[in-house]
Amino acid sequence: MFSADNIVVGLETGTAKICAIVGEVLEDDNVNIIGIGQARSRAVRKGEVVDAATLGEDLRNAIVEAEQMADVEVRSVFLGVTGNHIQCINNRGLHTVISPDRVVTREDVQDVVKNAKAINLPPGGHVVHAVRQHYTVDNQRDIENPEGMTGGRLEVDMHVIHGQITRLENPIRAVRGLQLVVDALVFNGLASTLALLSHEQKQLGALVIDLGAGATEYVVCANGIVKHSGVLAVGGDHVTNDLAVGLKLPLPLAEELKKRKGRAMMDEAMAGQSISLTSELGLPEKLVNLEHLGLIMTARLEEIFELILEDVAQAGVLEDITAGVFLCGGGVRIPDIVPLAKHFFQLPVCVGRVNGVSGIPSSLDQPEFATAIGLARYGALQWKQQRCQKTFGQGLRSRLSQIFKRV
Amino acid sequence: MQDLNSLVPAGHRPFKVQCFGLGDAGCRVVEHLSALDLQGISFIAANTDVRSLAQCSASQKFQLGAQLTRGLSTGGDFNLAMSAAEKDAPGLSRLCEGADLVFIIAGLGGGTGAGAGPVLARVAREAGALALAFAILPFDCEGQSRVGQARHHLRLLQRAADGVICLSNQKLASLVSPHASLVETFQASHELLAQGLRGIWRLLTRPGLIQLDFAHLASALRGKHSASAFAVAEARGPDRVADAVDKLLQNPFLDQGQLLADSETVLLSLSAGASLTIVEINRLVEAINHHTGHAGLILGTCIDESLGDRLEVTLITTARGQSLGPAAEPDPGTALPGTDFDLETQLATSEQTPARPATRCLPPPPELTSDQKHALLGRPGNVISRINKALPRQLQIQLPLDIISKGRFEKSEPIIRRGEDLDLPTFKRRGLVLN
Numbered sequence: 001m002f003s004a005d006n007i008v009v010g011l012e013t014g015t016a017k018i019c020a021i022v023g024e025v026l027e028d029d030n031v032n033i034i035g036i037g038q039a040r041s042r043a044v045r046k047g048e049v050v051d052a053a054t055l056g057e058d059l060r061n062a063i064v065e066a067e068q069m070a071d072v073e074v075r076s077v078f079l080g081v082t083g084n085h086i087q088c089i090n091n092r093g094l095h096t097v098i099s100p101d102r103v104v105t106r107e108d109v110q111d112v113v114k115n116a117k118a119i120n121l122p123p124g125g126h127v128v129h130a131v132r133q134h135y136t137v138d139n140q141r142d143i144e145n146p147e148g149m150t151g152g153r154l155e156v157d158m159h160v161i162h163g164q165i166t167r168l169e170n171p172i173r174a175v176r177g178l179q180l181v182v183d184a185l186v187f188n189g190l191a192s193t194l195a196l197l198s199h200e201q202k203q204l205g206a207l208v209i210d211l212g213a214g215a216t217e218y219v220v221c222a223n224g225i226v227k228h229s230g231v232l233a234v235g236g237d238h239v240t241n242d243l244a245v246g247l248k249l250p251l252p253l254a255e256e257l258k259k260r261k262g263r264a265m266m267d268e269a270m271a272g273q274s275i276s277l278t279s280e281l282g283l284p285e286k287l288v289n290l291e292h293l294g295l296i297m298t299a300r301l302e303e304i305f306e307l308i309l310e311d312v313a314q315a316g317v318l319e320d321i322t323a324g325v326f327l328c329g330g331g332v333r334i335p336d337i338v339p340l341a342k343h344f345f346q347l348p349v350c351v352g353r354v355n356g357v358s359g360i361p362s363s364l365d366q367p368e369f370a371t372a373i374g375l376a377r378y379g380a381l382q383w384k385q386q387r388c389q390k391t392f393g394q395g396l397r398s399r400l401s402q403i404f405k406r407v
Numbered sequence: 408m409q410d411l412n413s414l415v416p417a418g419h420r421p422f423k424v425q426c427f428g429l430g431d432a433g434c435r436v437v438e439h440l441s442a443l444d445l446q447g448i449s450f451i452a453a454n455t456d457v458r459s460l461a462q463c464s465a466s467q468k469f470q471l472g473a474q475l476t477r478g479l480s481t482g483g484d485f486n487l488a489m490s491a492a493e494k495d496a497p498g499l500s501r502l503c504e505g506a507d508l509v510f511i512i513a514g515l516g517g518g519t520g521a522g523a524g525p526v527l528a529r530v531a532r533e534a535g536a537l538a539l540a541f542a543i544l545p546f547d548c549e550g551q552s553r554v555g556q557a558r559h560h561l562r563l564l565q566r567a568a569d570g571v572i573c574l575s576n577q578k579l580a581s582l583v584s585p586h587a588s589l590v591e592t593f594q595a596s597h598e599l600l601a602q603g604l605r606g607i608w609r610l611l612t613r614p615g616l617i618q619l620d621f622a623h624l625a626s627a628l629r630g631k632h633s634a635s636a637f638a639v640a641e642a643r644g645p646d647r648v649a650d651a652v653d654k655l656l657q658n659p660f661l662d663q664g665q666l667l668a669d670s671e672t673v674l675l676s677l678s679a680g681a682s683l684t685i686v687e688i689n690r691l692v693e694a695i696n697h698h699t700g701h702a703g704l705i706l707g708t709c710i711d712e713s714l715g716d717r718l719e720v721t722l723i724t725t726a727r728g729q730s731l732g733p734a735a736e737p738d739p740g741t742a743l744p745g746t747d748f749d750l751e752t753q754l755a756t757s758e759q760t761p762a763r764p765a766t767r768c769l770p771p772p773p774e775l776t777s778d779q780k781h782a783l784l785g786r787p788g789n790v791i792s793r794i795n796k797a798l799p800r801q802l803q804i805q806l807p808l809d810i811i812s813k814g815r816f817e818k819s820e821p822i823i824r825r826g827e828d829l830d831l832p833t834f835k836r837r838g839l840v841l842n
Contacts, residue, residue, distance in 0.1 A: 045819050084822055233822045234829050241814040242832040246841060251815060292841045299833040307824055346551055 010375025011077040015214025018062040022070035023376035033359025035070025037062040046233040047082035047215035049170035076181035078379040082188040084233035085164040116158040126165040133157035189217030191374030196352035204323035211331025222320035264336040305344040326352035328370035425506040432514025439597040456480035481518035488522025503534040515557035516545030528568035540568040544575040602639040606721030610676040619707020627672040647718040652694040667698040669840045670724035679718045
């Protein structure tokens, strides 16, 4: 095993699976995926940790698998976070340009960004991301770089994603328990967006929906910036649970039934049909009405889309979505989910494909890996920025300290 | 000892039924209805658009939101319509005063009907009347946004009104011939509504051999907030029972009888000439019972000589489903003490439905008119007024006993959106029935 400098690792602690993606950053700043590690997640509910010790084991399994496949040593990871506690707001910062010639300097820009980041967080709140949107100089809107412009009043919009520090710390602790460094926390929705959307789509305006097992994240991008995002801590697990309650089945059987016979929309052929289930425990076989199955699943999935649509419409960004809706996550595997989404959003809907990433082809086609790949991609972007900023001395010091930490 | 002779007439004054048509669609239906001979129902056309109101031939008219829209239509803006109705709530309340039953006819695809409907339903209930809404849902071809909006407002209306009877224009489309003109299609829609209304009106006013009255209707609808449906069938000749049943089951509003299976209560009202036999009634009830499953069937029969050998069957079903948010329910104790029907309703309700209606914190009791006060004070020894006084204390708040399992999310933090716990299965919250 060798350890290279240009390795970035995305680690997603999902509700259904833990996924580690090892990527190497190429010369042209693209990511090449060289390793994937997966483990069944046993200690996560609705995107949040419920059992730290078990999570540690699962994480270890996933990381070891990824290390073996990529033949590198993983030292640090970009950790994806989600959960009901994560909230997003848009905040505006204001700064008055005081230089006599009224030219916006770099310091002015830094000041206004600092002002915009200062928001009233709820107690125990922690900012995960503060994504810059556009600047406004003297009511002239949508300016990408105000430096060098003249004006008196400089404003900037920030999209701030924040969560509860105590709940964010749970997965960090588990990762640190494996002697790994957390490079950064990344909101899962942003990571999926990074993986799926091309530059043009971000400009045109797109809605990314990550239908996970425990939580559904959604992000609206338009004009090249993040306009709105959110988490709905409802996902595939809820569908399974609904089926278990509605059809009176044990959870594993409900899960299997969902995977085998599930549909997002009612089908003519399902009406009046039923199938019999056999269980390994020798229990008498049970007759399940497929129509009920469809009814229960449709109700839940419809509700998820309804709530997302409502939230997006309330944020006033529905009109910005012109490129369409991009779906990813395990929920995409449900047949007919695309027509259902089309029906709700009245927009072109497709299953998103990872772009701007090369490597193991089988990994790129799976909608489940979008988030983890996005995390690696986020890592690559950060890596590039850090490389630009670091001086030689700093770089050496950090590398030495890393070596000692590891030993 | 009570003098029963003095008691009975006091309890039976004639029904007062107000029928509101809201918005363009509602006004047109009211116009159609007022041309029919329905005694005891006063029709009121209410709209924001003065011009369409002027064209309407209804006997009473009410302009909504005179200051807000200045006589123009809302242009599909239901929020505007809602504020207009809120502003005019005192006026609407005055119109509902003393009414036992308020029909609200509204098209939910537009602005006025969708926005003002829930407000009017609330006002009517606050005035002590039973609010029964006929909601007209748009055709699918009117656009997804309208259909979606209508669905949303239907839910609002269900929360506000005692009962909502849905008329889906799309379902109606399968009823009329493909060559029917637009006018004929709308005419058919109005006619269907008129039939339903007439059926309910007959049920309330005609003395029956097997009595089915306001109290039955109220007990079936009150506190359910569910979508109801109705079907009317008419048949004559020797096979009239079989014909009527066929017609009922083919009715698109009953989803080929599917809705019957999902219903909680089925009200069946028969009217026929003097030739009606008990065998016929028996056959009809058996045929309906065959389709209803576990639903409770309430039967009423009345003899109307004018019908000749015709048999008219009116069927009202209330869908099974949990009540949508107990917050919207009026407390039975706060209903107008002056109207004895409310007491009857309460008594009937407590006898017939095993589940007592959930209660909520009490809004201030409605103002009594002077003659109502008089009526109350004038009979100090009256049993009814004594029970009436004691009633609010007797009612004990009871939470719904229906415990829904959250399965694997039992112990996790609930996710609350729009006041609903999303961990609970969606199909249960929406009252979908698996049978």
